Amino acid sequence: MLPYLGKRFLLILPTIFVPLILVFLLLRLSPGDPAGMMLGDQATAEQIAALRTQLGLDQPIWVQFLLWLKGIVTLDLGNSIFFREPVMQIIPRYAGVTILLTLVALTLAVLIGVSMGLVSAMNRNKPIDRGVVTTAVLGISLPEFWFALLLIFLFAVTLRWFPVAGYNPPSAGIVAFAATIFMPALALGVRQSALMTRMMRSSMLDVLNEPYITTARAQGLPESTVIGRYAMRTAAMPVITVAGLSAGYMLGGAVTIEIIFALPGLGRMLVEAVGRRDYPLVEGGVLTISLVLAVLNLAIDLVYAILDPRIRYQ
């Protein structure tokens, strides 16, 4: 078990550093310059050059990169060029919202996907199965922003159950938090839940044909145990894989949802920071997302290893 996790942990490093290197280079390749952005149209070339020197932007790119790597190791990601305060202080203010949004969306997606997929597989080719499959195709085809607007129209404008937009942190009370996170999480999770429904259905139908399911039945075990323990144990694996991919997609794709629901999340922060060419903040944001994704993937690998003993020995 431990060697397996150690190996997984080593594989995380490229997951984190490749996007960082790409972002670091792309930012500096793109036109526009933080010094120019900050000083505005009226600034002279000398003023801009002076600010560039002050920000360290005049040094060769590999020196900048090494300095930034040194910053990561010493937990100093530099100061935001726009906010003029340490990136390490800004990120946590935004990251919490995005991580919570992703976790709630993922939970909703898994709950909906697994239960719908199970209902569908258990009633194969019956009307309820066809209904679920059709709904899932619809769910996969829906653009998130459109579904988000639909939710706002239904739950916020017409029924007035939830506020149209805005955010209450969990510290404001669980009900207040839930009221602001439910619609964004559902909008973010609906497509993933449709994917998981389909995955759960086909995976369960496959597993139900396995000889060990026949054995479990032939041993006289009740159908609830056969499905709930013997079939779910293996049928869940592909769904867990999808959940991992979904989590990555949601972390990166939360931008639209955060903007529609006016959530102060990492996605929105990143879009604004890119616009301002705030190099340190963008790099810090990407590092955070990569880290969260890496931790999530490690957690999924751990779940795999717990569910499937064959993996532990590879």
Add this chain to the structure above:
Amino acid sequence: MTAHIAPLAADPVSPNIERRTVLAVENLGLSLRNADGLLPIVTDVSFSIREGEAVALVGESGCGKSITASAIMGIAPDNSVITGTITLNGKVISGLSPKDRRKLCGRHMGFIFQEPMTALHPTLSIGRQMTDTLRHNLGLGQAEATNRAAELLDRVGIPRARDILKGYVHELSGGMRQRVMIALAISCGPSLIIADEPTTALDVTIQAQVLDLLDDMRREMNLAMLFITHDLEVVGDFCEKAVVMYAGDVVERGLSADVVQAPAHPYARGLIDAVPAHDDGRTRLTPILGTVPPVGQWPEGCRFAPRCNRADDQCRARPALERHGPTDARCWHPLETMA
């Protein structure tokens, strides 16, 4: 379908001891319902097994032997239509609901499948699979069930039983896997064991060990055993009686010694001639020409007629299963007994 049940040949093994009939299958038929109507898979299968007796169900792939077993087990496909009567320990079980049939599994009937690698759960420990069964069927607690499981593994000849309980199927060798399968099948004290080609997936050297183990279990626990196989040597060595199936029908039935040595049905003869013998000096095997007709394309009358060199006009009518010499055969022109 006739209600005719031919009496079986006299029992030479223990003629004086009255042995209880454990399983009786009478005129079993199974059809699958599909869009075009009913597709017959098995028609008119009758045989019985007494306690301590092994009966072989023999035939080529696709003759209906495995689905016959699944009908007895109560796990035939959902779209099956089953006719005839199945009696277990004197109780008619063919009319019971699927839920009540499930309750008989494990407790009264145990099953051994062909490929233990896939028939055992890949990610649940051996111990978990065994204790789940023991706890559910016998109402044991976890500790009791674990002890019982270890005893069972011990009994089927698995060393270090406690360690194996914590292990998984992929960690075991083929022979060990089938031993675990056997331990699972006998775990709740069934009176009937159905073994579906239990040695086909094993190495030749292991096959004999597993067969010996099954034979020991049958003797020790006085088990009735239905042995599904296409291996005629196994039939002769391990089973008292043999039932030969062809295209969904029983074509020959009797004591295995008689069926193997003096078959009345040309198909049974063909099966025996197609087996390499060790000592009769033949250099070439005699195959049965042609192939088994697929389900749904069975000929009228005798289903073996198109492949049979004894067939004539009479074979266009369906023969009944009748006594010819020492065995029962479904044939208009049975072979003379080579006495």
